[in-house]
Amino acid sequence: MTGRCHPLLAAVVAAAVLLACGPGAEAQVRLPPPPKAPPLVGAKKPAAKKAAAKKPAQQKKKGAKKPVPKKPVAKKPGAMGQPRAPQRANAQRKPAQPRRLVDLYPQGLPAKPTAPKPAPAKGAPAVTPDILKLDNAWFYKGGKFDVERGKDAVVALMKHHGYPVFPKIREKIWVSDYGLGQYTKVGLAAVMFQNNVKDRYMLMDLFLMPGQMLPEHWHLAGEGNPAKLEGWLVRHGQSHVVGEGADNCALPIPAIHDGGKVTVKHVVTANPGDFVPLNRAEAHHWQMAGPAGAIITEVANVHTDSAVRHQDKVMNDYFLKGG
Numbered sequence: 001m002t003g004r005c006h007p008l009l010a011a012v013v014a015a016a017v018l019l020a021c022g023p024g025a026e027a028q029v030r031l032p033p034p035p036k037a038p039p040l041v042g043a044k045k046p047a048a049k050k051a052a053a054k055k056p057a058q059q060k061k062k063g064a065k066k067p068v069p070k071k072p073v074a075k076k077p078g079a080m081g082q083p084r085a086p087q088r089a090n091a092q093r094k095p096a097q098p099r100r101l102v103d104l105y106p107q108g109l110p111a112k113p114t115a116p117k118p119a120p121a122k123g124a125p126a127v128t129p130d131i132l133k134l135d136n137a138w139f140y141k142g143g144k145f146d147v148e149r150g151k152d153a154v155v156a157l158m159k160h161h162g163y164p165v166f167p168k169i170r171e172k173i174w175v176s177d178y179g180l181g182q183y184t185k186v187g188l189a190a191v192m193f194q195n196n197v198k199d200r201y202m203l204m205d206l207f208l209m210p211g212q213m214l215p216e217h218w219h220l221a222g223e224g225n226p227a228k229l230e231g232w233l234v235r236h237g238q239s240h241v242v243g244e245g246a247d248n249c250a251l252p253i254p255a256i257h258d259g260g261k262v263t264v265k266h267v268v269t270a271n272p273g274d275f276v277p278l279n280r281a282e283a284h285h286w287q288m289a290g291p292a293g294a295i296i297t298e299v300a301n302v303h304t305d306s307a308v309r310h311q312d313k314v315m316n317d318y319f320l321k322g323g
Helices: 007-021 147-161 313-320
Strands: 173-176 188-196 201-208 213-219 230-243 266-270 275-277 285-300 308-310
Touching: 147 173, 147 188, 147 201, 147 230, 147 285, 201 230, 266 275, 308 313
Parallel strands: none
Antiparallel strands: 173 188, 188 201, 201 285, 213 285, 213 308, 230 266, 230 275, 230 285
16 A cells, blocks of 8 residues: 555545544544546547636836827728718708808899990080089070080989989980970970881970970971871879860960960879870870979881971971971
C-alpha cells in the first residue's frame, strides 16, 4: 500500500469512529469527499477551461498628461455610413413659401430711376397758364389773336382735367376766335383724329374754355358728302348742348354773338359720360362750357368745312375764308 488511504477504507474508518465516540464526533472528524463516478467508456473528456490571465494594471507615470478624448462627430441623416430616416409613403411636402418684398428689401424698395423730362415742344409756354384765371387780353398780341397762346390754353385745359397729352398733339390743335376778338367768350379748339370721307366716319375732340360758347351753326351737304349728323360725349368738365326743342334756356348769350341772339334754345346739360345726339341732320345747334371748361368727343358720319354755316354773318364769312 502507498501512503494515501483508499477512499472506501477511509469512509469505513470514519463511520466506526462516529459510532464509538457518540454524538458530536462528526464535528471533530473531517469526512473525505465522496468518490467521483468513473467516466463512461468512450466518453470524451471535457476540455479544461483556461483561466484568463489578468494583465497587471499599468502604473501611471508621474507628470504624464491625460489623453484628451476626441468628441464624436455627429453625422447628418442620410450621410455616408448612416442610414437615412424612412419617409412616409403618403407624406405631403410643404409648399414653398413665396418671397415677400419686405424680405427682399428690408430697407424699403429702391427708388425708381427718373427719366429725363422731354424738351418742350416748339412754341410751348415756359409756364402752364391757369385756365381758370385767364383774361381775354392774354390771348392777343397787337390786337390779333395769338394762335400759340390759344394752344397753350388748350394744353393747360388738358392737364387740368387729366386728359392725356399725346406726343405732337399740340401740332394737331386747331383753334379759332372766329375773328370776333373775344376768345374767352366765343371760340373753339379741336383735334381731328379721323375724318374718313370714303367710309363715312369721323372722330374729333372739342376743347372749350370755362364759360366759352361754341357759336350756333349747322351742316349742309357738300363736296359729294352728305350733311353731317353728329353726337357728343362729354369726357371732362361740363357742356350745355343746345338744339331744337322746347325753350328752357337760361344761359347768358354773349352780345358779340349775333347781337346776343340764338335761334334754338332747348338745353341738355351734359356731364362726363353723358352722350347727346343731334336730333336731325341740318339742325341748328350750339354749346356752352361749364365753369371748369369742357373736353368733348364728337362722332359723326363725315365733316366738310365748306358745308358749315354759322348764324352770325361775321363769323360765317370768317370761317369760310379759312379762319
